[in-house]
Each structure stands twice: as C-alpha cells, then as structure tokens.
Amino acid sequence: MSIDDLPDPVGPADELVYAITYQNQSDEDLQGVVVHAEPDPNLAFEFSSPPEDGDLFWDIGSMTPT
Numbered sequence: 001m002s003i004d005d006l007p008d009p010v011g012p013a014d015e016l017v018y019a020i021t022y023q024n025q026s027d028e029d030l031q032g033v034v035v036h037a038e039p040d041p042n043l044a045f046e047f048s049s050p051p052e053d054g055d056l057f058w059d060i061g062s063m064t065p066t
Contacts (some may be wrong), residue, residue, distance in 0.1 A: 001035065016043065024063040031059040 001022040008015040020037060024030050035058040039045060045056065053059045 003037070022060070022063075023066045027064060027065055029065065030063045031061070033063050034058065035060055 001020065003042075004019045004021070006017045006019070018037070018039070020035060022033075022035055024033075035054045037052075039056070048058075050058065
C-alpha cells in the first residue's frame, strides 16, 4: 500500500488530496481485505471515492494476485 498527497506542500485551509494505492503481491487470492487510513488529526476528512465504511475503513473484499 502507498499513499500520495497533492499538492505538496499544502497551504493552511487548502484542500489536500490523498491517493491510496494497494495491491496483492502474494501468490494467493486474499479474502476479507480492509484498507484503513489514519491521517494527521489536524486534517478534516471530507469525502472519499469510493466512500469509506466508517472511521476511514474501506472494505475491499477479495483481491487476486498481481
């Protein structure tokens, strides 16, 4: 998993966009995959696409190997 942010640096009260990228690097299908983000507590989280499953969790489900 990796997280990129744009713009960098961001000014006070400006919008910051995080791009979370994830992949299954194993040789097996994975089940029950959940991605969780813990941003700086000074950030106000507004929305995500797809929407998070509450408290910045994303239920990915199954992932095939890459």
